[in-house]
Amino acid sequence: MTLLIGSIELGLLYGILALGVYITFRILNIPDLTVEGSFVLGMATTALFTQGGSPVLGLVAALVAGAAAGICTGLLQTKLMINPILSGIIVMTGLYTVNLGVMGGKANLSILGNETIFSILGNRTLLALAIAVSMALVAGIFFKTRTGLAIRGTGDNEEMIRASAFDADRMKCIALAMGNALVALSGGLIAQYQLFSDVGSGTGIVVIGLASVIIGEVLLGKRGVTFGLFTAIGGSIIYRVIIAFALKVDLFPPYALKLISAIVVMAALSGPYLKKTYRGRSRRDKRRMEAGGKGRLRIEPEGGKG
């Protein structure tokens, strides 16, 4: 039970990371690698403030710092015309030093014994749920505003947005700032949850974010942006539960953990497709038999909206 509740809590907190990745990867259509740096930036900033006794301010600072990192990547892309992936790599690389600097040159900053938002408010699960849901709601509402719609347009068809007299470069910067702010917030929350910040925590975090987004899409369905934001969080929870499952399987040596989680993720992702093809075929066969070989009688209206 501890593991299950813990996995859901971690899933919600890393779900905010997935929200950020969803915004850059799905809405803006840019695979943003800044995330590896901005996640730790959020951890480091929050840890510093938490040590000083202001955990809430620390989270606000994480949001601001993350947004600044995102704007850097945006400016490299739009003003200096550097390839989007490379822009992310450049900022991520630079952030390594910034992160160590924020932590006073130390690779690991402990906040054990300090007050955190989790210790102040008591219920970790409810708090994680409240923050994750409210972030998704705020982002969902934002993407329905004029600017939000312009950002979605930039991701879909940049030329069209430029032709409509929108500043596509600005839209990219805003989206990258938002995405990385959320990623840093997730880092900050994780730091307060695990009570330390370690400069090595960013390694592989992009993969975790992407995996959550895609697991969410495949298992929970694709429908509109607001729904998509919630599926990113859902995907993150499922990803953590999968890891919990891999941890439970103790038939294999401890170093097999990654392989087990890879196989379970693969099974989870391919499941719906295999089920659909299998079901689709059997239903068609049945219908063909009922119709006496005359084929399909009517075209079913396709469901789904933008």
Added chain:
Amino acid sequence: MKKMLAAIMAGVVAMVVLTGCTAPGEAKENERYRIGIVQPVDHPSLNRSRDSMVEELERLGMGDRIEITMQNANGDMSLLQSIMQNLIGERVDMIVAIATPAAQAALSSTSDIPIVFAAVSNPVEAGLVKDPSRPEGNVTGVSNSIPVEDIIELSKVLTPDVKTYGFLYNSSEINSAASIDNTKEYCDREGIPYREVSITSTADIQQAVSSLVGQVDALFTPNDNMVASAMATYSQVATEAGIPIYVGADSMVADGGLATVGIDYNLLGEQTGRMIARIIDGESIGENPVETVSEYANVINVGIADKLGVRIPEELQNDFVTVGK
């Protein structure tokens, strides 16, 4: 939305079934003391201290009284929390945490299950204990700070002409950075000049060493996990340039360093094993102050010494283990 709820519910049900069938039943039929050993990543020295810890427990006759679960985060920091929650859910009697992040994750997850750490350089700075001589909470263990002064003294005996030292280490390892801080403090006090270069991946080593060639007379690297796994490259570049490397762990001498007064991870594991055994036998955490590694490994690589033209003084020959013939 319905689908999402359904999928999450399915996961929840699966987990309840999984946890439900392991927790209560097993505890009754099984009276053994259950230990969860957690390490963040597979690494030669961490694995060695883990294995010798287990061997020491066997040697002390604990073999049939304990049941060990080993967990490894496979290098993914985000997994440490889940691993701890899993162990707590399985109601282990003790968590053994190898390396700083594992110990911190353990302590942030439980305040009542005893935690014994190993291979933590600075447990106070890591926030694990306030006073190492009197652990108050549920944590104690064996720390492994290296005797920096002894290593510099050794270098003065082996290579008396050395004036400037070059420090090479991984800036993302807290244990390494802490040892470097101690070394710098010592050098500042003694007026020894030094230069430092930090790396962030094993790919940087060759260039980092090359950048120091011509500027320093000897290199020093503490018990740094990343550098330890690339000793071959490190040693090749430095030895070709005629620069001796002093290191913080015995394995690093075997892999191409010149000499050390450093951590023997077997001894570290054995010492931790003995502490674990005492706690199993009923001693409390408070009765077991944090220990530092009590014995160091004195090792010289004679093959490297030959290449560098370093003569090993007779008074050292009895105290030092030689490798690399």
